[in-house]
Amino acid sequence: MSTKDEDDKLTFFYSGDPDIEIFRHIETSLQEEGHYVVEFYNEFLIDIYLLLDKLKSNYIAIDWDNTISADQEFFIDLILKLKKAGYSPFVCSLRAPDKDNIREIRDILEIANIPIYLTNGKPKRKYLKSLGIKVLLWIDDFYPGICGDSCKLLPRNNIEV
Numbered sequence: 001m002s003t004k005d006e007d008d009k010l011t012f013f014y015s016g017d018p019d020i021e022i023f024r025h026i027e028t029s030l031q032e033e034g035h036y037v038v039e040f041y042n043e044f045l046i047d048i049y050l051l052l053d054k055l056k057s058n059y060i061a062i063d064w065d066n067t068i069s070a071d072q073e074f075f076i077d078l079i080l081k082l083k084k085a086g087y088s089p090f091v092c093s094l095r096a097p098d099k100d101n102i103r104e105i106r107d108i109l110e111i112a113n114i115p116i117y118l119t120n121g122k123p124k125r126k127y128l129k130s131l132g133i134k135v136l137l138w139i140d141d142f143y144p145g146i147c148g149d150s151c152k153l154l155p156r157n158n159i160e161v
């Protein structure tokens, strides 16, 4: 059982198939940590979105600000577990790719040793696609940063905007 204070608990949104392997890994970690999962879209309640994209991929794109930064210990542990399970998690942030940003993220995630992509404000999905990277799961507090408001990713994950 988690010893987290109520104020430190995060609410995650996931509306995909509950039997998909990647979700089962994450769900277990969330439960152990005392975080919540909801399956209905409510922007006032949800802290972080889990959005399924390309099911054949094993890349997991995790946002930095208000996502990993919201519970660093939890996410470092999750990243290590996902790597062990054969997935390829990495950081994808809208931040500018300058040295200070990279150093801050790299220092905190040192033990996890994963790639860091900084898109400089460009939509993440398009940016990664240009590098040949298709993503299985997005973990992000701000879905418009992934592909704007009108992308198919959202209705497919039962987000109506």
Ligand SMILES: [Mg+2]
Pocket: 063, 064, 065, 066, 067, 140, 141, 142
């Ligand atoms: Mg963010």
